[in-house]
Amino acid sequence: MSHVFLYALVGTGLFTLGLYALIVHTHLLRKILAINVMGSGVFLVLVALAARARGAAPDPVPHAMVITGIVVAVSATALALALMVRVRAETGRAELSEERPE
Amino acid sequence: MNWDGWLPLLIVLSSLSVGLVIFFLPEERVATRTTLNLTGAVLKLVLVGVIIWGVVHRHHYETRLPLLPGLDLVLRADAESVLFVTLSSGLWLVTTVYAIGYLEGSPHRSRFFGFFSLCVAATVGVALAGNLITFLLFYELLTLATYPLIVHRGTDAAHQAGRAYLTYTIAGGALLLVGTVWLYGIAGSLEFSYRGFVAELADGHRAALIAIFALLIAGLAVKAALVPFHSWLPQAMVAPAPVSALLHAVAVVKAGAFGIVRVVYDVYGIEFAAGLGVTLPLATVAAVTIIYGSMRALFQDDLKRRLAFSTVSQVSYIVLGIALTGPIATIGGLVHLVHQGVMKITLFFCAGNLAETLGIHKVSEMNGVGRRMPWTMAAFTIGAFGMIGAPPLAGFISKWYLGLGALDAGQGWVIFILAGSSLLNAGYFLPILYAAWFKAPPDTWPAERSFGRRETAWALLAPPVVTALLTLALGLLASAPFSPLQWARSITTLEYAP
Amino acid sequence: MAAIPWGVMAILLPLAGAMACFLSPRRASPLGLITALGVVACAAGLGWQVAEQGAQRYAIGGWGAPLGIDLYADGLSLLMLMVTAVVGLGISVYSSGYFNREKAVNFWPLWMFLWSALNALFLSADIFNLYVTLELLGLAAVALVALAGGADALTGAMRYLLVSLLGSLAYLLGVALLYHSFGCLDIALLAERMEPSPAVMAAMGLMSAGLLLKTALFPLHFWLPPAHASAPAPVSALLSALVVKASFYILLRLWLDVFPVTAAGLGQLLGLLGAAAVLWGGLQALRQTRLKMLIAYSTVAQLGYLFLAFPLGSNVAWQGALYLLLSHALAKAAMFMAAGNILCFGGHDRIADLDRVAQRLPLSLAAFGLAGVSIMGLPPSGGFIAKWLLLEAAMRSGQWWWVIILILGGLLAAAYVFKVIGYAFTQAVMTHEARAVPATMEWAALVLALVAILLGLVAPWPLALMEIGLPFGGEAAG
Known part of the structure; x- marks a missing residue:
C-alpha cells in the first residue's frame, strides 16, 4: 500500500507545485504549463488510488476518468495557447496586464 | 370566484392598465390619451361607488391571490379602505383634469401620465390592501411610480429632490420590510382585522412588539413626513x-398616514397599543411635527414651500388624532385624512395656477393677485380658512373633534398644541390673503400668459373651484349620512371594544 | 408523450x-x-x-x-x-x-x-x-x-x-x-x-x-x-x-x-464571505464609471446573497437563495442587454454621459429599470420574494445579523440602480450621431425584465416545483 500512497503524495506535490508556479509566474506560457503540471498531479492521484489489494486488477473507473481528463486538458491547453497568441498579438506581451480595468 | 371577489382588483387595474397603455402612446396622440385618462378616472370612481353601496349593504369584497406559501395578496374593502379609496379616486379625477390642462404642450406627456396612473393604482392598492405584505407591496410601488414624476422636469433641482425622496423612502421601505418580516415571524399572520391581531402575543413578545411597532411606524413616518423624516417633502416642491x-393630498403623504392608521388600529389595535405604551410617544412626535411644520411655514417666501411645510404640520393632525386613545379623537384623525386632502389639493391647484398664468412663485409677488384671478384666489381663500380651522369649513370639523377627543382622552395638553398651531396657520395664511385681496397689483406680472377673457384655462380653473366647494360642503354637510364624518364614526365603533 | x-x-x-x-x-x-x-x-x-x-x-x-x-x-x-x-x-x-x-x-x-x-x-x-x-x-x-x-x-x-x-x-x-x-x-x-x-x-x-x-x-x-x-x-x-x-x-x-x-462552521464562513460580497460588490458597483462594470459588480454582490442561505440552512433559506438565483438570472440578463443597447446606440457606456442616450431608448431603459427593481428586491418582483424568504429564514433562526446585510445590500443596490436611472430624466439635447437599435434587441431585454417582475407574482408555482424530488431533504415547509 505504501507505494500507492507515495504516488498519491507525489501527485499532490505536483498539484501544489503547479499552483505555486501558476501564482508566481507572469508569463502566460509558464502559467499554462503550470496548469498542466497541476493536471498531471491530479491524474497521478487518480491512477494511484485506483490500485486495489496487491495482485488484484486495478479499478478501471479512475482510469476512464483520467483518459477523459486528459482529453479535456488537451483541449483546454489548445484554447489557452491560441488565446495567448492572440493576447500577444494584441498587446505585444504574453502577460496579463497588471493594471486591472477596475 | 364571483364578481365580489374581483371588484377590488378591478379598481386597481382600472388605472394600472390605463397607465400601461399610455406609456406606449405616441406623444402627439393627445385626444386618445386624454380620453383614456378620463375614462380610467371615471370608471374607477364608478367602481368605488359600487363598492360603497355594497359595503353599506353588507357585501364582502375581497380579492385573494396566493403570493407565497402561507401569505396571500389580499385586496379587501373594509371601512377604512373605503374611506381612503374614495378620497384618492375622487381627487384623482380632479387632479387628472388639472394635469391635462397644466401639461398642455409640454414634452414627455405619455411618460408623465403613464407614471401618474401607476401612482394612483399603487395608492388604491395601498388603500385596499387587506394585509401588511400587500400594503408593503403597493407602498413600495408607490415609491417607484412617484420618482419619475418628481424628476420629470429633469433640472438639477428636480434630480436633487428625486434623490432626497428616494433616500428617505427607500430607507423607510426597508424599515417597514424588516418590521413586517419580524412580525410575520412572531405572529405567523399579517391580516388586518378590526382591533388588531397581535394582542394574544403580548406574553413573552412585549419587547419585540414594541420594537416592531417602532420599525413599522418609522418606515411609514417617512412618507407621512413626520419630524425628523420630513425634509424630502419641501424639496419635492420642484x-x-x-x-x-x-x-400632498392624494397619494404619498396619505399612504404614510393611512399606513399608520392600519398599524395602530388593524395590526396592534388601539387599546392594545395604548396598553403597550407606544401611542403616547407617537402622539408626542405628531405634536412636535405640527408645531415645527407651522413654524417653518411661517418663514417661507416660496409659496409652494410654505404649503409644503403646512402639509408637514397638517398631516400630523391625522397621526395625532389616531394616536390619542379615545373614540372622539380617532374620529377627528380619520376625518382629517379626507379633509386635509381636499383642502390642500385646492391650495396646490391655486398655487399652480398662479405659477402657470402669471409666473408667480413667491408670496412676495402676490400683491393684488385677487383682482387679476378672482376665482383662483377665492378658492385659495376657502382652502386657507379651512386649514386655519374656521367654521363652517372642513378643517373646523377636524379640529373640533380633535380638541374634544383630546379632552375625552385626558390629554389636555393637546388643546394648547391645536390652539398654537391654529394661530400659526393664521400667521402664515392671512398675510397671503391680505396681500392678494387688499394690496395694489404691480404693473406687470413676472410671466403672464393670456387666456382671452377667462383668468386662466378652464381645465386649470375648474378643479380648484370644485375642491373649494367640496371643502365648504364637507363642513356644512358633516352630519349628513355617508359624509366622511359619519363614515369615520362607524369605523370608530368597529375599532373600539364595545 | x-x-x-x-x-x-x-x-x-x-x-x-x-x-x-x-x-x-x-x-x-x-x-x-x-x-x-x-x-x-x-x-x-x-x-x-x-x-x-x-x-x-x-x-x-x-x-x-x-x-x-x-x-x-x-x-x-x-x-x-x-x-x-x-x-x-x-x-x-x-x-x-x-x-x-x-x-x-x-x-x-x-x-x-x-x-x-x-x-x-x-x-x-x-x-x-x-x-x-x-x-x-x-x-x-x-x-x-x-x-x-x-x-x-x-x-x-x-x-x-x-x-x-x-x-x-x-x-x-x-x-x-x-x-x-x-x-x-x-x-x-x-x-x-x-x-x-x-x-x-x-x-x-x-x-x-x-x-x-x-x-x-x-x-x-x-x-x-x-x-x-x-x-x-x-x-x-x-x-x-x-x-x-x-x-x-x-x-x-x-x-x-x-x-x-x-460542517456548521463552514456554513457560517460561507455566509460571512457572502455578506462581504454583498457589501463590497455593492460599494464597488456604486463607484464604477462604466455601466457594464457597474452591472458586473452588481453580479458579485448578488452572488453574495446566494451564500447567505448556507449559515441558515433551513428549507425557507434554500428556497430564498434559489429564487434569488432564478430572478437574478432573468434580471441580470435583461440589464446587460439593456446596457448593450445603450452601448450600441450611443457608442459608449460612460454613466456620466448617459443623458445623451438613455432618453432615446425608453424600452431599454424600462428594461433596465424593471430589472433594477428585482435586483433591489423591491416588490413586486422575483427579487423581493427571494429577499422575503431569506429575511424570514434569518428571523426564524434568530440570526438577525443577516437581516442587516440583506437590507444594506438592498439599499446599496437601490443606490447604484438609481444612479443610472437618474440620467434618463435629464432633458439634455442630443449632440451626436446615434445608431438605431433593432426592435428585437429592445424587446428581448424588456421581456426578460418583465418575466423577472412576474416571478414576484407567481411565486407559489416555482416554489412548488422546487420541492419535487425533495432536493432540500424533505424538511416540512415553513
Missing part, C-alpha cells in the same frame, strides 16, 4: 403642480 | 444545433433560433413530465449507476433548466440582432455548445460527469468572452480561462478523494455511503474552493468584472445570468446531498 397635489 | 426522454433531448438538441450552425455558417442565426425554440420545448416537456410523474432518472445507454452515466431531473434541476431555457431564448433573439455576420458565425456554435453543456450539467447525476460538463462550459464561455476581440476582452478571457481551469482541477482532485473513499461517483449513492473522515473533509475543502472560485464569491471574484464587462453584451448576459450559477448549482447539490451536515 415637481409640477399636479404632482405636488398628488404627493 | 410520457416516455419521451425530454431531458436527454435538451442536451442533444443544442449539440446538434451547434453542429448545424458550424457547418452552415451562412444560416447560423436562423438555425440557432430554431434550436433555441426546440430547447424551450424540451424544457417545457421535461417540466410537464417532472410535474406529472415526479423526479426522472435516465440511464444513458442502459448501463446505470455505478458504472454508466445517469441523468437525473428533480425540481431543482428542472428549474435551472427552465430558467436557462427562458434566458437562453431571450439571448438568442437578442443575438440575432446584435452580431454582424462575421461574428455570428463564431457566436452561434459556441453559444449552442455552452447551452448543451449547461443542460448536461443541470441533469448530471454523478460528480465526475459534473466535472466534464463544468469544463465544457468553461471552455465555451472563455471562447465567447474572447469573441469581442481587443486587448481587454482577450486578457479578460485569458484570466477567466486560467481561473476556470484552476477551479476545475481543485474540484477534480476532490472527486478523486471521494471516489477513493466510497468507490462511487453517483450523488445519490455517495449520499447513502457518506461518513465523515479526513479524506472527505479534504475533498469538501478542495471541491468547495474550486467551485467558489468559479462562482466568484468574494474574495475570489477578481476575475469576474473584467471578463463579464469586456465581453459582447449577449455573452455578458449569459455569463452573469447562467454560467456562474452552474458552479453554484454544483456546490448546492454537494452541500445538500453529499457533504456531512456537521
